[in-house]
Amino acid sequence: MQSSNGRSRGAGDGPESPVEHGEDHGAPARGVRYEDPWYDALASGWGELDGPGMPGPAVPSAREEQSASALRAGDVYVEVQGSAAFQEVRGRYRGFVVPGVVAFLVWYVGYVVAATAAPGLMARPVVGAVNVGMLAGLGQFLTTFLLTWAYARHARLRRDRAALELRWDTQELARGAQGGAS
Numbered sequence: 001m002q003s004s005n006g007r008s009r010g011a012g013d014g015p016e017s018p019v020e021h022g023e024d025h026g027a028p029a030r031g032v033r034y035e036d037p038w039y040d041a042l043a044s045g046w047g048e049l050d051g052p053g054m055p056g057p058a059v060p061s062a063r064e065e066q067s068a069s070a071l072r073a074g075d076v077y078v079e080v081q082g083s084a085a086f087q088e089v090r091g092r093y094r095g096f097v098v099p100g101v102v103a104f105l106v107w108y109v110g111y112v113v114a115a116t117a118a119p120g121l122m123a124r125p126v127v128g129a130v131n132v133g134m135l136a137g138l139g140q141f142l143t144t145f146l147l148t149w150a151y152a153r154h155a156r157l158r159r160d161r162a163a164l165e166l167r168w169d170t171q172e173l174a175r176g177a178q179g180g181a182s
């Protein structure tokens with residue numbers, strides 16, 4: 001069997017063993033410099049002594065490494081957040097989510113309160129062994145699915161196109177702020 005990179009997948013003891021070919025996939029290659037600021041962060045600054053008995057070098061702060069283009073790109077996002085298009089998308093989102101959450105929480109709390117405060121009402125039979133409590137409990141599931149469907153429909157019809165246009169505009173502005181780098 002072969003993996004996606006063309007090498008066979010085996011138990012490691014066959015003729016295609018990485019040890020036999022001199023490959024060690026667990027160790028870093030010599031001369032490779034890691035750009036990850038967290039790569040060796042645990043070993044430095046914890047009071048361990050480095051080689052000749054001196055404390056290890058301090059890890060530089062990531063905030064000091066920001067370039068002017070990164071700051072300009074950050075300004076793009078702050079500018080977009082204050083734009084009328086972004087406020088319109090957020091307003092449409094809040095206009096659906098806030099009433100939906102309030103209505104669902106009132107319905108849920110009403111169900112819990114009715115189940116604890118009015119057990120006689122919840123035990124009233126409706127059809128055979130099915131009572132009001134069972135119907136209300138199943139109604140919770142139905143309400144969840146309906147609310148999810150309504151949210152997806154609202155997002156598709158009222159927000160997705162505006163949000164996509166806003167995203168493209170933001171990416172274009174960010175590319176321009178970074179000097180055309182992708």
